Amino acid sequence: MRVPIIAGNWKMFKTVEEAIALVSELSKKVQDVEGVEIVVCPPFTALDAVNEVLNDSQIVTGAQNMFWAKEGAYTGEVSPVMIKNVGCKYVILGHSERREYFGETDETINKKIKSAFEHALIPILCVGEKLEQREAGLTEQVVRTQTEGALAGIPAGQVSQLVIAYEPVWAIGTGKTASDEDAQKVVAYIRKVIAELYEADTAQQVRILYGGSVKPENIAGLMKQPDIDGALVGGASLDAESFARIVRFKWR
């Protein structure tokens, strides 16, 4: 049985004070929720303060990126040891914005995934096609290449703990959500790819989320899909009320 996850990716939003205010409000709104793992991913600068506030809450944290080396002369980078040290459980890797604006490739993402597991962090690997790729009928090929590339050389024991977020690039921040059926189809395909690379058992353990304009209004339809194990939420995670409504929907 896969425990569902609702994760908020705050992207480059919130100062330390704003982050503290958001999680303080959120933790009150979701304190009685059971049966779903709640994750927030603030910017690096707020991780320590947020973890402090969430100390005895059920909400856990993730970072939005990391470098693969444990330490070294890498100006501007943040290491897995540092993320772990401030109390993170998860790390988002390979988000489409990192691929698009910061030159991340399947190869660098693969190095980061290996390093995350080595440092006992659970990666939330993001995959997804761009609009022109969808229109050209390349969606399955794109998510297969991204999944295979990211997981090269990763043993089954680690993959079974992995979280994947299927985020069609054209649905991110646009208000356009993939239809429930389209999202289910691609998520099931990603699971099939993992079953081919490993075994059906491993694939059944991987939690696969949907991301892209998830809102309180569309979470129910997505969560009804058999292969969708939760959501990676951008914009709607920046407001305690809307994120709490997404978290609370199914478990109310």
Ligand SMILES: O=C(CO)COP(=O)(O)O
């Ligand atoms: O990129 C996303 C989450 O990682 C999705 O962002 P939005 O929910 O704002 O579309």
